[in-house]
Amino acid sequence: MRRPEKGLTVDGFTLGEQRHEGGFATIWAVTHPLYRTPMLLKAPKILDGDDGPTIVGFEIEQMVMPRLVGPHVPRIMGQGGFEGLPYIVQEEIPGQSLQARFDKGPWALSDLIETTARIAEALAALHAQGVAHLDLKPANILARETGEVVLIDFGLARHRDLPDLLEEEFSIPMGTYPYIAPEQVLRTRGDPRSDIFALGALLYEMATGRAPFGMPAKMKHLRRRLWLDPVPPRFLRPELPEWLQEIILRALEVDPERRYQTAAQLRFDLQHPGQVVLTARGRKLRPDGWLTLWRRRRKAARLTRLGTSWARADVPILLVAVDLSPEGEALHALLLTWVRRMLTHQPEARVALVNVIRTALLGIDTGVDAAGENRHVARLVALKTWAAGLDLPEAQLTFQILESVDPAQAILDHATQVGADHILMGARGHSTARRYLGSVSAKVVAEAAASVTVIRAG
Amino acid sequence: MRLAAITDIHGNREALSAVLDDIAARGCDALAVLGDVVGYGPDPGWCVDRVQALGCVVVQGNHDAAIRGSGADMSANARAAIDWTRGQLTSAQADWLAGLPLTAEVEGVALVHASAEAPADWIYVTGEGPATGAFRASRARVTLCGHVHVPQLYSLDLRGIVAGMRVKIGQAMPLLRTRRWLAVVGAVGQPRDGSPQAGYAILDTAAEEITFRRVPYECGTTALKVRAAGLPEALALRLLGGD
Numbered sequence A: 001m002r003r004p005e006k007g008l009t010v011d012g013f014t015l016g017e018q019r020h021e022g023g024f025a026t027i028w029a030v031t032h033p034l035y036r037t038p039m040l041l042k043a044p045k046i047l048d049g050d051d052g053p054t055i056v057g058f059e060i061e062q063m064v065m066p067r068l069v070g071p072h073v074p075r076i077m078g079q080g081g082f083e084g085l086p087y088i089v090q091e092e093i094p095g096q097s098l099q100a101r102f103d104k105g106p107w108a109l110s111d112l113i114e115t116t117a118r119i120a121e122a123l124a125a126l127h128a129q130g131v132a133h134l135d136l137k138p139a140n141i142l143a144r145e146t147g148e149v150v151l152i153d154f155g156l157a158r159h160r161d162l163p164d165l166l167e168e169e170f171s172i173p174m175g176t177y178p179y180i181a182p183e184q185v186l187r188t189r190g191d192p193r194s195d196i197f198a199l200g201a202l203l204y205e206m207a208t209g210r211a212p213f214g215m216p217a218k219m220k221h222l223r224r225r226l227w228l229d230p231v232p233p234r235f236l237r238p239e240l241p242e243w244l245q246e247i248i249l250r251a252l253e254v255d256p257e258r259r260y261q262t263a264a265q266l267r268f269d270l271q272h273p274g275q276v277v278l279t280a281r282g283r284k285l286r287p288d289g290w291l292t293l294w295r296r297r298r299k300a301a302r303l304t305r306l307g308t309s310w311a312r313a314d315v316p317i318l319l320v321a322v323d324l325s326p327e328g329e330a331l332h333a334l335l336l337t338w339v340r341r342m343l344t345h346q347p348e349a350r351v352a353l354v355n356v357i358r359t360a361l362l363g364i365d366t367g368v369d370a371a372g373e374n375r376h377v378a379r380l381v382a383l384k385t386w387a388a389g390l391d392l393p394e395a396q397l398t399f400q401i402l403e404s405v406d407p408a409q410a411i412l413d414h415a416t417q418v419g420a421d422h423i424l425m426g427a428r429g430h431s432t433a434r435r436y437l438g439s440v441s442a443k444v445v446a447e448a449a450a451s452v453t454v455i456r457a458g
Numbered sequence B: 001m002r003l004a005a006i007t008d009i010h011g012n013r014e015a016l017s018a019v020l021d022d023i024a025a026r027g028c029d030a031l032a033v034l035g036d037v038v039g040y041g042p043d044p045g046w047c048v049d050r051v052q053a054l055g056c057v058v059v060q061g062n063h064d065a066a067i068r069g070s071g072a073d074m075s076a077n078a079r080a081a082i083d084w085t086r087g088q089l090t091s092a093q094a095d096w097l098a099g100l101p102l103t104a105e106v107e108g109v110a111l112v113h114a115s116a117e118a119p120a121d122w123i124y125v126t127g128e129g130p131a132t133g134a135f136r137a138s139r140a141r142v143t144l145c146g147h148v149h150v151p152q153l154y155s156l157d158l159r160g161i162v163a164g165m166r167v168k169i170g171q172a173m174p175l176l177r178t179r180r181w182l183a184v185v186g187a188v189g190q191p192r193d194g195s196p197q198a199g200y201a202i203l204d205t206a207a208e209e210i211t212f213r214r215v216p217y218e219c220g221t222t223a224l225k226v227r228a229a230g231l232p233e234a235l236a237l238r239l240l241g242g243d
Helices: A052-067 A109-128 A193-208 A219-226 A242-251 A263-271 A290-301 A326-345 A370-388 A407-418 A432-437 A440-447 B013-026 B044-054 B062-066 B076-086 B091-098 B128-136 B219-228 B233-241
Strands: A013-021 A025-032 A035-044 A076-080 A087-091 A141-143 A149-151 A317-321 A350-358 A397-404 A422-426 A451-455 B002-006 B030-033 B103-106 B109-112 B142-145 B152-156 B162-165 B172-174 B180-184 B198-204 B209-215
Touching (some): A035 A052, A052 A087, A109 A263, A326 A451, A350 A370, A397 A407, A407 A422, A407 A440, B013 B044, B013 B198, B013 B219, B044 B091, B062 B091, B128 B152, B128 B162, B128 B180, B142 B198
Parallel strands (some): A317 A422, B142 B180
Antiparallel strands (some): A035 A087, A076 A087, A141 A149, B002 B198, B172 B209
């Protein structure tokens, strides 16, 4: 086995300057006659072959990274095994990680929303490819010049369809302690919602300037994550809006079932603060009292398992587009019947209800004025009234009012956002207007990635 | 190179035909047979001719060896089937089986029926222990074997730790270049992992991946033939349940 050094050439890659030497790996600038992109070579430091996690982490990167595509991960150009020089060559993402920005304290609200939305977008892309990162932290987040966030360091990642090399060998919780999710503390590896927890922790730190659980360095302090609630962000910075605290604390829920289920949902809420449903989470101003904590701690002591690997795959998401206009009323009862029928077959399904307000082409009435605000609220009330007939618990149901000049596109986009498996919607009757404007359901059927059922009155 | 590895055909014509069709449909550059062309099943002669016609690398299995050997170390059902099979084969077919090599190599990939540790001892690689022995006896980066009738995948990493991996049927499993690999290919003609479907594997040496596959076939037809041939009833029944 060779050691990396300046001037060495492996598989056509020539090593230049050493860029970085970390505890586990060295990073080198490399060139190759076939590639013009700036590239980096990462070679693990092998210390007498007994440094298990380092080697396995490197192997996981070799296994997972070449299988990922898209702008949110560095492109992989080559890799080598232990017979020669173990290495991975990847495209170099210029610029610094988010760590430098995090070191400077709280973020402006607009920056925080923009950056978190970008990270959520990257996570959604990663999860859609069957990979949970499981070590999301500022130092692992870079950005392209075009704005897209790039996630690096996949040493703890878990691929849904490939063997988990870490699960087989190590019995201690793996992750970065300030950001690690409760289920990771209990050694569940591969729940994509662990990344949503870490994103919640990042968001908390951006908003308040401090990490929600401090900077624990010892494993024995990790178990607190199962019962100790973080100080509410508005206790530290009262000027923060309630909706932001609602989003942060929902992402930081101990039970993955009570968190945002997808990164896209979190992103949507961040970008539509007016639609965030406020609960006690968003309003609370002080940490939970000692009695509550004591009860939770006692309960947590018996807890041995939280979260599941790729649970999301087993819980179907049913998106129901409800037409609240007078024309749509004829189908209300029938649509309700169909939702109930589908729920008898899939009682676990999450139901995402959506209604679209069609706006004028020029987008002047985009709901920012008082009248728009009122119309929004009125629609939300109408949608909730319609859904009362379903009698579903809050956790299983979400409501969304969208505005768009193109209702079909809005439904399609929302289906992608929530990761819908099935779209259920009514088709209006035939009319002259429909002939000229095109049918909403026809476009949804033609372009949706999910299955679509269109209901018609008999 | 895309190498299709098939093993433990055991005189099962229907399963072999289905697997060869599947391989043809998926496009492979090379084929290897990891032994046990005969034994247990009702069409040994047909299977020998078909495998010979493939013109590919074939290694010898314990049932192939038993045709000209004693079969003394076999179970009662297996020995009964071998005694019956001897009467079904021409002497040319029996000679061919007896002359097969115990090990072979295709572009650096080692092929053996049981374990490379002692190929003629027919050791079952059923866990990390026997897999360790097999790794020790060989220098090949990738070894393919059969004999167990249950698909399995083992790796040996830099630290010398042997780990069994959960096999996911139909999913390409990456063969990391940092490790050495031992794949136990599932049986074509007598699966024993609860599924009656015929098993085989495709090794892609360029992509460094192995995919374990299963192919449905008319196991009822074969089971009836087993019964009609007067072979032990258990050999017919286990084809239906894959046990």
